Amino acid sequence: xxxxxxxxxxxxxxxxxxxxxxxxxxxxxxxxxxxxxxxxxxxxxxxxxxxxxxxxxxxxxxxxxxxxxxxxxxxxxxxxxxxxxxxxxxxxxxxxxxxxxxxxxxxxxxxxxxxx
Amino acid sequence: xxxxxxxxxxxxxxxxxxxxxxxxxxxxxxxxxxxxxxxxxxxxxxxxxxxxxxxxxxxxxxxxxxxxxxxxxxxxxxxxxxxxxxxxxxxxxxxxxxxxxxxxxxxxxxxxx
Numbered sequence: 001x002x003x004x005x006x007x008x009x010x011x012x013x014x015x016x017x018x019x020x021x022x023x024x025x026x027x028x029x030x031x032x033x034x035x036x037x038x039x040x041x042x043x044x045x046x047x048x049x050x051x052x053x054x055x056x057x058x059x060x061x062x063x064x065x066x067x068x069x070x071x072x073x074x075x076x077x078x079x080x081x082x083x084x085x086x087x088x089x090x091x092x093x094x095x096x097x098x099x100x101x102x103x104x105x106x107x108x109x110x111x112x113x114x115x116x
Numbered sequence: 117x118x119x120x121x122x123x124x125x126x127x128x129x130x131x132x133x134x135x136x137x138x139x140x141x142x143x144x145x146x147x148x149x150x151x152x153x154x155x156x157x158x159x160x161x162x163x164x165x166x167x168x169x170x171x172x173x174x175x176x177x178x179x180x181x182x183x184x185x186x187x188x189x190x191x192x193x194x195x196x197x198x199x200x201x202x203x204x205x206x207x208x209x210x211x212x213x214x215x216x217x218x219x220x221x222x223x224x225x226x227x228x229x
Binding site (some may be wrong): 004040041042043044045048050055056058091093098099103104105106107108109110 | 147149157158159160161164166203205207210211212213214215216217218219220221222
């Protein structure tokens, strides 16, 4: 079974530029998550989708971050414009069932973003 | 909101046993998970405790005491490959029938020969 795929693996941009990350979850997984992991900290949930609907985006900085999951499969996370403090690893995760029915999440390798 | 406390670093000898503690303060608690993350790698699921007591999976065990808001991860027969960061995470209700994980800052385990 293929794991969660993410691209790109690394990205360097200047502040005020835009950037987009892509995630393809494990086939058949209903729930998809985007996390931000700043160096030395644990992952912080940004947004959670169930199929193609948002179930929780309370921690997403909506003035600059946006995410979509068209057709309930892959997803993109966008930052526009980027700030220095956005430098982090952006992790995508998926789980087979809705979060009320499962607790295990499968993480992708992440995209390491550096904003200069 | 939620807060989790775990030691930032732990060092242990190969072949020994190490315990990583996690205390939490949260509302709407449903369970405690543990994830392992090697440097530059993806977090991988280790265990989940919803009820009080000890869960064992091979060399790893996890314990939860809901009344004390406390849990720990126990690693036995340590191997060099166990050197990694270990995160505890609380599973809490997020509304609309969904749940979310809130992670601690992680404990960096170094296994030495």
